[in-house]
Amino acid sequence: MNPDLIKQKIKEVEPLFIQGLTKIMKINSVKGEATEIAPFGNGPKKALLATLDLAEELGFKTKMVDNAVGYAQLGEDNEEYIGIIGHLDVVHEGTNWDYPPFDLTLNNDCFYGRGVLDNKGPILANLYALYVLKELNFPFTKTIRIMFGTDEESGSADIPMYLAHEKPPMYGYTPDCKYPAVYGERGVLCIKLVTQITDNSLNSLTSFNGNFDRSAVPDSLSFSISQNDYALTGKRAPSNAPDLGENVITLFAQKMVQENLVSGEFFEYLTWLSNSFHEKHDGSGLGIDFFDAESGKLSLTPVNLEFQKDTIILEFSTRYPVSITKDQIIEQLQKVLPLETNLSITREMSSTKFDPHHPMIQKMTKVYEALTGLDGTPVTTTGATYARSMPNIIAFGPSFPGQKGIAHNKNEYMDKVDLMKNLEIYTYLLAELGV
Incomplete structure (x- = not known):
């Protein structure tokens, strides 16, 4: 024609x-x-x-x-x-x-x-x-x-x-x-980490609210520490392109640590969170920075953070290269998690x-x-x-x-x-x- x-x-x-x-x-x-x-x-x-x-x-x-x-x-x-x-x-x-x-x-x-x-x-x-x-x-x-x-x-x-x-x-x-x-x-792997805090250091956090959605990098949250109110703003982006955003969860962890707003096990946890995830979208902070020539680098981003009594719940999403398996990722993660942390998979899609x-x-x-x-x-x-x-x-x-x-x-x-x-x-x- x-x-x-x-x-x-x-x-x-x-x-x-x-x-x-x-x-x-x-x-x-x-x-x-x-x-x-x-x-x-x-x-x-x-x-x-x-x-x-x-x-x-x-x-x-x-x-x-x-x-x-x-x-x-x-x-x-x-x-x-x-x-x-x-x-x-x-x-x-x-x-x-x-x-x-x-x-x-x-x-x-x-x-x-x-x-x-x-x-x-x-x-x-x-x-x-x-x-x-x-x-x-x-x-x-x-x-x-x-x-x-x-x-x-x-x-x-x-x-x-x-x-x-x-x-x-x-x-x-x-x-x-x-x-x-x-x-x-x-491949897509969504992971939930549940960590127990045993020294009551979470008590200083009296409120915490954010716009968390597994499909996107979260960009806003508000919280109260020791009767003081705070608000943070990041930059929203799709969860499969975390480098285009600014994740407010890791900004929160960084602020809390840099300004010494908390102490004890809570401080230690947020130090780990900041060091492991802040601007480390390739998983290098956790030792899972896998790569292959066909599909490039692994990418990850935290998508949810919750506090329940003496428990911290962190969820993050990863997209991993086609030549890598979820077992390789989980095996490495188990080596670098905080103490008293349980890992579970909430969503998985093979490559x-x-x-x-x-x-x-x-x-x-x-x-x-x-x-x-x-x-x-x-x-x-x-x-x-x-x-x-x-x-x-x-x-x-x-x-x-x-x-x-x-x-x-x-x-x-x-x-x-x-x-x-x-x-x-x-x-x-x-x-x-x-x-």
Whole structure:
């Protein structure tokens, strides 16, 4: 098919794409209380229904599977389909936005709103990319299925529900990470440390409150020590990019130690916390600074700190290289923990690896390099996507090299030119994969 026809049709479809995306962006799809017909809350279910309505208006066959995952399909029903899966659920909006979080706002050629990047914008870009090709009567020989999940941000419990009724795709991708093609994802390990303090030194801490969330580097907390009130502010960032933030937990430990605000075992613990974690995102403070050539350095960040009577609870998240095992990490950690500390694992996801020479990845590289002029050599990531839950899937897009730390922050954004470049890339890629 003439590439000029595709480019012309993409331009024609752009306003329709923005109109449809705006409709879905206006829906607050943060996970809520489960019901019989909405396993992840009313918000994600409402977004799913609205998206399937859009897909039907565009002329696609649609189906909802177990109220958890829906899809728009082009082609005959069969078990050998190419799958593109994204998600409609979003993380909590947080505070201090300069734009309405649940809307699509265009300002200075940049779109703002919760989910515009993660992940409503990119998965709808794929829906409209397939629509472009459908309208041009592109000669597909394979069935294409665009799938919409509703629980990616909270553990991907929607995928087992889908797989209980449907076969997984032959192969495909999730537009929920970065470019170029991501053939490997690091392992994820969330660890809880429970430490007993036996000398009553915790009594000087009379209040402690922070904005702790395992998905992000915490950036604010307030506390009281010996009747004196304090507040600290760091810098929020995704938990898989801790070097972009300033962790308020380690800032707290550093302040307490440097200013001698506490004593005894509490002081000793905070000294260990500061020395082990403050600005040591590679795990070097704990001796777990593992590295491999394929996926780079281990990264970690504390995500929660609690005080309960004579107990300190610290939780931290690690992303470790694809050649490393969790057992190697745990074995080393046990050597450097404070006395009276119990270690447990609260979340674990093994690393994943896809054949970087697979024909799909070769086509991804070809399309990406042709449309961007950038190096398309496949890469790995610290992120965790549906590729860990849905068989035969890798991540591809939507962020371009150098774009990090946007998704879970206030004023989540995507430049208009980048959103439209995604629409173009996915259109040409679907054409390559579908023949």
